[in-house]
Amino acid sequence: MGVTKTTSITALGGNLIIDFDADSSVEGHVTSNTSGVLYLVEVDNTANATTSAYLRIKDAQSAGAAGTLVPTWMFVAAPGSKASYTFPDGQPYGTGLTLWCTSGNAVDNSTSPASAVIVRLIAS
Numbered sequence: 480m481g482v483t484k485t486t487s488i489t490a491l492g493g494n495l496i497i498d499f500d501a502d503s504s505v506e507g508h509v510t511s512n513t514s515g516v517l518y519l520v521e522v523d524n525t526a527n528a529t530t531s532a533y534l535r536i537k538d539a540q541s542a543g544a545a546g547t548l549v550p551t552w553m554f555v556a557a558p559g560s561k562a563s564y565t566f567p568d569g570q571p572y573g574t575g576l577t578l579w580c581t582s583g584n585a586v587d588n589s590t591s592p593a594s595a596v597i598v599r600l601i602a603s
Contacts (some may be wrong), residue, residue, distance in 0.1 A: 502591035507542030516569035524556035524564030526594035539555035
């Protein structure tokens with residue numbers, strides 16, 4: 480289904496980015512802007528009953544390959560759960576956000592979770 484973006488949220492960041500099937504395929508420049516502030520990250524791993532999901536976000540516009548990129552931030556959702564991370568003062572980024580999701584936490588992991596992981600970001 481891919482990544483969608485809406486600009487109707489103005490109270491926090493202005494942009495809601497949703498990836499309905501986050502996996503080890505790196506999604507480059509999901510914010511469509513070069514700089515901004517990240518306010519919220521939600522990782523919905525309810526479809527994977529036995530494996531954690533590790534969302535990796537890099538302050539970068541261009542996509543590389545999973546297992547070769549070092550993330551700026553990494554967030555985990557336990558098996559069968561949803562995790563939300565908020566930054567009331569925001570986390571600034573300078574070049575855009577690129578994201579990917581793996582089933583392991585090692586930097587060189589490039590294995591996708593078995594089932595769809597839904598990721599939501601609120602950013603400016």
